[in-house]
Amino acid sequence: MKLHKSLLALTVAALTFGTVTATRAESAVRPAATTPTTSIAAPKMNSGVVNINEATADQLERLPGIGPSRAQAIVNFRKTHPFKRIEDLQRIKGLGKKSWNRLRPLIALSGPTTLAAAEH
Numbered sequence: 001m002k003l004h005k006s007l008l009a010l011t012v013a014a015l016t017f018g019t020v021t022a023t024r025a026e027s028a029v030r031p032a033a034t035t036p037t038t039s040i041a042a043p044k045m046n047s048g049v050v051n052i053n054e055a056t057a058d059q060l061e062r063l064p065g066i067g068p069s070r071a072q073a074i075v076n077f078r079k080t081h082p083f084k085r086i087e088d089l090q091r092i093k094g095l096g097k098k099s100w101n102r103l104r105p106l107i108a109l110s111g112p113t114t115l116a117a118a119e120h
Helices: 002-017 024-029 068-080 086-091 097-106
Strands: none
Touching: 086 097
C-alpha cells in the first residue's frame, strides 16, 4: 500500500509539472499541440482524365511523369495490345505499380480525354 501511495504521489507531481509523456494511445486521441501554424495551399490538382486507348501522344504527356518517349511507348503498345483494364498500363516499360497508383485517378479506358494540359 505504501508503494501504491508513493507511485500515486509521483504521478500527481509529474502531471502537475508536465513531465509525463503521453502513451501512444493517448497521443493518438489527443489533438496536436496548439502552436500557431501557417496555412500552405495544396497544389492545384487537374480534374479530368486521359483515355489511354485513344489519346494522342501529346494528350498522354499531360499525365504526371509521362514524357514524350513514354507517351510514344504507350501509343505503340496499344496498337497491338489495346488496354482492356487500366492495370494493363503497368506493362509499359518504366511504369510500375507506384507510377500506376499515381496515374490511376487520371486515366480512363473510354470516353473523351478531358485532362487539361499542365500550366508551367
